[in-house]
Amino acid sequence: MTSFFSSVFYWFSSIFFSKAAEISVVGLQASGKTSFVNVIGSGQWSEDVVPTVAFNYRKVRKGNITLKIWDVAGQPKFRSMWERYCNGVDAIIFVVDSADTEKFDTARFELHQLLSQASLNGVPLLVLGNKNDVDGHAPVKDLIKALQLDKIQGRPVSCYSCSMKSQHNLDIVLRWLAERSH
Numbered sequence: 001m002t003s004f005f006s007s008v009f010y011w012f013s014s015i016f017f018s019k020a021a022e023i024s025v026v027g028l029q030a031s032g033k034t035s036f037v038n039v040i041g042s043g044q045w046s047e048d049v050v051p052t053v054a055f056n057y058r059k060v061r062k063g064n065i066t067l068k069i070w071d072v073a074g075q076p077k078f079r080s081m082w083e084r085y086c087n088g089v090d091a092i093i094f095v096v097d098s099a100d101t102e103k104f105d106t107a108r109f110e111l112h113q114l115l116s117q118a119s120l121n122g123v124p125l126l127v128l129g130n131k132n133d134v135d136g137h138a139p140v141k142d143l144i145k146a147l148q149l150d151k152i153q154g155r156p157v158s159c160y161s162c163s164m165k166s167q168h169n170l171d172i173v174l175r176w177l178a179e180r181s182h
């Protein structure tokens with residue numbers, strides 16, 4: 001009987017205390033954006049992922065939080081779309097392949113270019129240094145330096161090292177997103 005009442009309680013609370021956040025996931029091609037959305041959506045890692053064309057939209061429910069996610073393509077021809085999909089969201093997630101140090105300069109350029117758009121003033125930013133399962137990946141302090149995250153002003157900025165493949169640190173990412181939900 002107790003379990004019946006507690007499940008009814010959780011059902012009601014999921015309706016009345018449910019929260020939502022709309023987020024955009026951007027970053028250079030092959031950094032792992034679609035893998036991130038797949039892993040938090042299905043809890044399953046798969047190598048089998050094709051490059052995104054334009055964007056994917058996905059709604060993911062985690063506990064009492066609904067995430068509306070714009071997964072935007074990272075190839076150069078699609079980058080001019082990033083601003084449009086980041087406009088009005090609760091948070092921007094910028095994914096970097098932390099093992100591909102040669103692309104850090106391009107990632108920094110594209111990130112700062114995006115954040116210079118007045119329409120995105122104040123939108124919280126989460127930088128994910130993905131692929132930390134790969135040897136030679138850059139730790140958070142090197143990412144902060146390489147992407148000049150300390151120069152970003154006027155918005156909350158966080159940076160975590162993570163891996164979609166091993167699902168390392170995804171619990172922290174979800175907690176960060178829960179704090180942006182309303």
Ligand SMILES: Nc1nc2c(ncn2[C@@H]2O[C@H](COP(=O)(O)OP(=O)(O)OP(=O)(O)O)[C@@H](O)[C@H]2O)c(=O)[nH]1
Nearest residue numbers: 029030031032033034035051052074131163164165
């Ligand atoms: N080792 C490793 N490989 C990863 C990880 N996350 C993604 N990958 C691989 O990186 C490649 C690109 O992943 P995607 O998720 O398609 O990258 P994307 O950022 O969505 O790329 P675009 O859609 O082209 O912008 C795939 O081969 C993935 O299997 C990770 O955490 N570790």
Ligand SMILES: [Mg+2]
Nearest residue numbers: 033034051052
């Ligand atoms: Mg993709």
